[in-house]
Amino acid sequence: MMSKPVEQDVEGGEVGGEAPLFCPSNSAAPAPALPGKAITVTFQQLTFEVDQGRGAARKRRRAPLLQDVAGFVLPGQLTAVLGPSGSGKTTLLDLLSGRKTTGHLAPGSCILFNGRPATSGMLRHDVGYVEQRDTLLPLLTPVEMLRYTAELKQPRSTPAEVKRQLVAALIEQLSLDECQHTAIGGGLTRGISGGESKRVGVGVAMISRPAVLLCDEPTSGLDSWSAHAAVSAMLDLARLYGIAVCCTIHSPPPDTFALFHRVMLLQRGRLVYFGPNGDPVEAYFAAHFPSLRSRRPTEGISDYIIDVTSCAAKDSGSAAAHAFADAYAASDLRLHNEQRIAELLAAAAAAEPADGGQGHGMQQRMCGWLRQGTVTPWWWGLLVLLRYRTARGYSRASWLLPRMLGPAIPTFFVVTVSVLFMVVVSFAFNCMSILSALVLERAVYLRERSDGLYHLATYLAFKVVEELSVVLAVSFPITALIFWLVRLQGSVAFVWLAFLLTASTATVLALLTGALFSNLDVATMVLTSYTSSLLYFSGFLITWSAMPVYWKWYATISYLRYSWGALMVNQFEGERDVAAFGGQPVLLYFGLQHVDKWAWLGWLALFLLAFLCLTWLALTCVRHQQR
Numbered sequence: 001m002m003s004k005p006v007e008q009d010v011e012g013g014e015v016g017g018e019a020p021l022f023c024p025s026n027s028a029a030p031a032p033a034l035p036g037k038a039i040t041v042t043f044q045q046l047t048f049e050v051d052q053g054r055g056a057a058r059k060r061r062r063a064p065l066l067q068d069v070a071g072f073v074l075p076g077q078l079t080a081v082l083g084p085s086g087s088g089k090t091t092l093l094d095l096l097s098g099r100k101t102t103g104h105l106a107p108g109s110c111i112l113f114n115g116r117p118a119t120s121g122m123l124r125h126d127v128g129y130v131e132q133r134d135t136l137l138p139l140l141t142p143v144e145m146l147r148y149t150a151e152l153k154q155p156r157s158t159p160a161e162v163k164r165q166l167v168a169a170l171i172e173q174l175s176l177d178e179c180q181h182t183a184i185g186g187g188l189t190r191g192i193s194g195g196e197s198k199r200v201g202v203g204v205a206m207i208s209r210p211a212v213l214l215c216d217e218p219t220s221g222l223d224s225w226s227a228h229a230a231v232s233a234m235l236d237l238a239r240l241y242g243i244a245v246c247c248t249i250h251s252p253p254p255d256t257f258a259l260f261h262r263v264m265l266l267q268r269g270r271l272v273y274f275g276p277n278g279d280p281v282e283a284y285f286a287a288h289f290p291s292l293r294s295r296r297p298t299e300g301i302s303d304y305i306i307d308v309t310s311c312a313a314k315d316s317g318s319a320a321a322h323a324f325a326d327a328y329a330a331s332d333l334r335l336h337n338e339q340r341i342a343e344l345l346a347a348a349a350a351a352e353p354a355d356g357g358q359g360h361g362m363q364q365r366m367c368g369w370l371r372q373g374t375v376t377p378w379w380w381g382l383l384v385l386l387r388y389r390t391a392r393g394y395s396r397a398s399w400l401l402p403r404m405l406g407p408a409i410p411t412f413f414v415v416t417v418s419v420l421f422m423v424v425v426s427f428a429f430n431c432m433s434i435l436s437a438l439v440l441e442r443a444v445y446l447r448e449r450s451d452g453l454y455h456l457a458t459y460l461a462f463k464v465v466e467e468l469s470v471v472l473a474v475s476f477p478i479t480a481l482i483f484w485l486v487r488l489q490g491s492v493a494f495v496w497l498a499f500l501l502t503a504s505t506a507t508v509l510a511l512l513t514g515a516l517f518s519n520l521d522v523a524t525m526v527l528t529s530y531t532s533s534l535l536y537f538s539g540f541l542i543t544w545s546a547m548p549v550y551w552k553w554y555a556t557i558s559y560l561r562y563s564w565g566a567l568m569v570n571q572f573e574g575e576r577d578v579a580a581f582g583g584q585p586v587l588l589y590f591g592l593q594h595v596d597k598w599a600w601l602g603w604l605a606l607f608l609l610a611f612l613c614l615t616w617l618a619l620t621c622v623r624h625q626q627r
């Protein structure tokens with residue numbers, strides 16, 4: 001599906017108005033009728049700064065990433081944001097989508113959607129964002145990925161048939177028919193191609209039928225055919241649904257670049273050109289900078305303007321770099337653009353009367369955007385996550401076996417008094433596989449949270465249910481096996497409960513570590529060291545009486561001590577007076593003679609609850625992504 005360049009300018013008439021229902025007439029796949037709205041994005045005097053330096057100096061020194069940038073993105077049109085690396089392209093998209101988590105917008109900076117500041121709900125539902133890196137679920141196929149997103153992004157009241165049609169239409173519009181049932185893959189797993197996965201990313205952003213689509217380098221790493229296919233697909237969607245599309249782009253092939261209606265060129269955070277694509281770009285540079293070399297016959301316009309502006313800046317230093325931005329600031333083109341923005345805002349105001357002064361407060365609300373609600377209720381999110389993600393994980397041996405065999409294997413090697421300690425230890429260390437799962441899927445989690453797919457509590461509940469149901473399933477055979485092999489005494493139900501609580505606590509501890517640390521090596525090192533240290537203070541390797549007094553506090557907060565101690569009491573409570581080690585009864589030898597096994601099990605349950613609360617806190621407060 002390749003689109004031809006569009007000559008017609010569609011600026012007029014659509015600003016702020018209700019678009020027709022989404023019933024595309026020129027698409028083979030019938031797209032469902034969902035209400036939609038055309039949105040014009042305008043931004044003026046956009047100046048964004050970040051703190052530089054360390055400590056107190058950090059507050060005083062600020063570096064501008066964008067300076068006085070102004071422009072607009074129109075419904076049904078593609079706008080390309082160009083510029084050398086580090087010129088502020090992604091920063092602009094992050095600001096438009098409300099995803100910037102650090103920095104300060106200068107007073108007077110203004111970003112408006114149909115003449116109004118965006119609300120968090122609007123940014124989540126009406127603005128789609130395609131990230132530069134892939135944040136898809138590797139085990140799902142494109143069609144499953146889109147269905148999964150549709151279940152979370154479309155209101156629950158949307159009929160299942162409409163969601164199915166929505167996905168089918170996107171599969172066709174994005175030319176994903178051939179690979180729709182192939183696993184997406186990623187990392188070391190072979191899956192669909194890079195170009196196809198970019199288009200799946202566009203589809204994921206398109207599921208809520210956003211009025212604005214922002215794409216960060218949708219063509220990077222693609223061959224020219226795939227790059228053209230990706231941009232063509234976006235152009236088709238923009239025209240079909242009246243979407244305002246804005247893409248950052250690097251060295252696109254000339255025929256792909258020609259698909260864009262408008263070009264914005266940034267250099268060192270300042271605007272160097274904003275206007276129509278094609279000949280007007282070249283004419284602008286020829287008129288304002290006659291000394292620049294002219295375009296070579298085979299050279300594309302995007303390469304030409306980046307090349308000449310970057311080379312001039314390199315040859316003559318930063319003064320020349322600013323000369324381009326200064327020339328634009330003094331140009332008629334800038335005046336024309338400002339006039340156009342004023343017209344767009346006036347049209348938006350006429351279409352939708354102002355709302356009594358809610359229009360200024362963008363800066364204050366920026367951080368709040370990321371914390372707001374979702375389209376579907378939490379329990380629906382949990383069901384969808386379990387249905388699509390857990391079901392797929394459970395069907396894979398590589399996911400399931402480490403979790404199931406980890407605690408089971410040591411069972412075959414332990415037949416002495418150390419059995420209870422060894423089983424507790426194997427449960428404690430078996431959680432390492434869970435740690436990697438959480439750290440590795442963080443990029444997907446962050447993207448899905450920013451997209452408003454689910455609440456934090458939903459994700460935590462999903463991870464807990466997903467992992468603890470395996471723990472629950474494994475706890476029955478392991479309890480039975482050990483009871484039979486070692487001929488344990490006491491209550492079998494108690495042993496099962498103690499195993500279950502120990503494995504659950506270790507699992508939640510792994511989730512907590514994964515939530516605290518973004519780096520897998522660091523997280524593994526911390527969890528291994530912490531768990532190993534607990535072994536020494538569980539009361540088996542060093543008995544309570546032999547423990548240095550200044551370390552006893554650490555033993556008191558070791559969850560393994562409560563789990564192993566309770567199991568020991570369950571095993572030996574009938575032999576409280578039978579001499580064993582060093583002529584002493586076992587419980588007396590280990591300092592457990594006064595322990596109430598149910599009370600210690602209660603403490604273990606409290607550890608589980610505390611780790612769960614800490615995980616929730618860590619997911620809420622620890623920000624792993626600075627943008």
Ligand SMILES: Nc1ncnc2c1ncn2[C@@H]1O[C@H](COP(=O)(O)OP(=O)(O)OP(=O)(O)O)[C@@H](O)[C@H]1O
Pocket residue numbers: 050065083084085086087088089090091092102103248626627
């Ligand atoms: N939160 C931040 N704190 C400090 N510096 C930042 C922050 N965000 C971005 N920058 C810096 O701002 C500059 C612009 O970054 P940005 O990612 O917008 O550039 P870009 O034009 O998209 O680059 P590329 O094409 O390489 O992706 C870079 O020098 C970057 O290091």
